[in-house]
Amino acid sequence: MKAVLQSYVDGFAAGDPAAVAGLFADDAVIEDPVGHPPVQGRAAIDEFYANAVGAGTKLTLDTPIRGSHGSRAAMAFTVEVPAMGIRIRAIDVLTFGEDGKVTRMEAFWGPDDIEQ
C-alpha cells in the first residue's frame, strides 16, 4: 500500500495524471476535501486528476507514509498549487480493494489548512 501512496506523490511530481488516476479502481470514490460531495467513477476521476496534475500541483511528504493492519493507509503532506499561489496541508487516507487498486480516497484539509 505504501508503494501506491508513493506512486501517487510521484505521479504529481512527473506531471502524469494518467499514472495517478490509474491507481484507482473504475468505481472508486474521492472525497477531497472530506465533507464535500464526492467524485466517483472512471471519467470523473480521470478529469479530477487531469485538472489537479495539469495545474502543476506538487505534493511533498511531511513525514513517512503510514500503513495499517487492514486495507487502508495514510499520509501527511503539503500541496503546492502554483497556479493559485497557495499551499494546503493535507492528510489523505486511501482504502484498497483486493486487487490492489484504490477504492476510496479521503483528503483531510479545511479552510485553515490553506496558506497564501
Add this chain to the structure above:
Amino acid sequence: MKAVLQSYVDGFAAGDPAAVAGLFADDAVIEDPVGHPPVQGRAAIDEFYANAVGAGTKLTLDTPIRGSHGSRAAMAFTVEVPAMGIRIRAIDVLTFGEDGKVTRMEAFWGPDDIEQ
C-alpha cells in the same frame, strides 16, 4: 475539532487518562490500529487509555493537525512507548458527533511503522 486533537496529545503529556477518555462519547469506537478488532463503549475506552497513558506513552505531532469540511479531523504524530522501548509513527483520524464528542478514532500504523 483541532483543539480536541491537541487536547488528546496534551492529555498524554500530562499523564491524565481521564482527560483523554473524556473526549470520547460513551458509545464511541476505537480502531487502533486499523484492521484490529475495535474497542467500544465507556468502560473499554476508559481502560484503553488508562493502560496507554499509564504506560508513560507520549505523543509528538510530526506536522500540524488537519481539519476538514466535515465532521472529521486528522493528525500525524510519533508515539514514544518507553515501557516497550519503541516508537510508532501513526496517523489518527477522529470523527465527531454534533455535541463535539469523538465518536470514532481510527489509528493508521502497521508493523513497519514501529522503530525499536
